[in-house]
Amino acid sequence: MAPVRLPADAELPLLRARVSDLADRALVVGDPGRAARVAELLDDVRQLAANREYHVYAGSYQGVPITVASHGVGAAGAAVCFEELARGGVTRIIRSGTAGGMQPDVVDGAIVVATGAVREDGVSHQLVPTPFPAIATPSLTLALQAAAEQSGLDVHSGIVVTGDMFYPSDVITGVDLPMWQRAGVVAVEMEAAALFVIAALHGIETGAVFAIDGNPLAAKDESMDGYDPYREVVTRAVDGALTAALDALIA
Ligand SMILES: O=P(O)(O)O[C@H]1O[C@H](CO)[C@@H](O)[C@H]1O
Numbered sequence: 430m431a432p433v434r435l436p437a438d439a440e441l442p443l444l445r446a447r448v449s450d451l452a453d454r455a456l457v458v459g460d461p462g463r464a465a466r467v468a469e470l471l472d473d474v475r476q477l478a479a480n481r482e483y484h485v486y487a488g489s490y491q492g493v494p495i496t497v498a499s500h501g502v503g504a505a506g507a508a509v510c511f512e513e514l515a516r517g518g519v520t521r522i523i524r525s526g527t528a529g530g531m532q533p534d535v536v537d538g539a540i541v542v543a544t545g546a547v548r549e550d551g552v553s554h555q556l557v558p559t560p561f562p563a564i565a566t567p568s569l570t571l572a573l574q575a576a577a578e579q580s581g582l583d584v585h586s587g588i589v590v591t592g593d594m595f596y597p598s599d600v601i602t603g604v605d606l607p608m609w610q611r612a613g614v615v616a617v618e619m620e621a622a623a624l625f626v627i628a629a630l631h632g633i634e635t636g637a638v639f640a641i642d643g644n645p646l647a648a649k650d651e652s653m654d655g656y657d658p659y660r661e662v663v664t665r666a667v668d669g670a671l672t673a674a675l676d677a678l679i680a
């Protein structure tokens with residue numbers, strides 16, 4: 430079965446945006462509030478739709494038309510967003526999100542550019558078996574790294590782990606973070622693997638850049654009790670990651 434492409438007059442079933450209103454390039458973020466903040470940075474901006482967690486905007490950044498969409502928390506719901514954008518003809522999708530640092534030097538306020546993602550999510554293995562790698566497009570990764578360096582923030586790059594579990598239980602270890610730390614994984618988040626796999630299946634470009642909002646292993650806080658992404662140091666990194674994502678999107 431070839432990847433689905435929808436006609437220009439179609440409406441995306443869950444995003445509720447019209448295909449003809451989509452740009453070739455899309456920035457995706459988890460939080461609808463963050464999508465609204467990005468929209469303020471664009472020219473000629475208009476909101477295309479707001480359905481469930483999916484808020485979609487059209488606008489232009491430095492003269493280049495782009496789409497901004499929120500995808501919510503978790504790979505299964507986010508996969509709907511990524512799939513519908515690809516079906517609608519988007520050919521480049523960059524995710525800008527928050528993530529937890531995994532290595533001791535990847536801490537609050539840093540930026541991480543993902544080269545690939547460990548597929549610990551629950552949806553991508555239902556699309557293609559897990560030996561299939563989840564990797565970012567190398568040229569976009571390089572563009573993201575160069576753009577992130579402009580922020581003046583501490584920039585890291587490497588493999589992230591995408592899990593479905595934000596808060597662990599006391600029953601089993603859902604995602605073995607210490608093991609992935611030993612394997613050199615730099616950050617943990619919840620949607621990049623699904624994005625990279627869906628982009629590969631559609632033959633489109635993709636990348637991801639993260640603001641680090643804590644380091645659960647270093648803080649000995651795997652329960653996430655101390656999670657607080659609303660601090661100034663994180664807000665600065667979120668802005669740095671968003672600017673890097675926008676710059677790489679139009680590169
Ligand atoms: O900041 P966003 O883009 O939502 O990304 C991260 O934050 C959420 C968890 O708080 C998850 O969606 C995770 O991937």
Ligand SMILES: O=c1cc[nH]c(=O)[nH]1
Nearest residue numbers: 527528529617618619
């Ligand atoms: O999934 C996530 C997102 C942000 N910070 C974390 O520690 N984990």
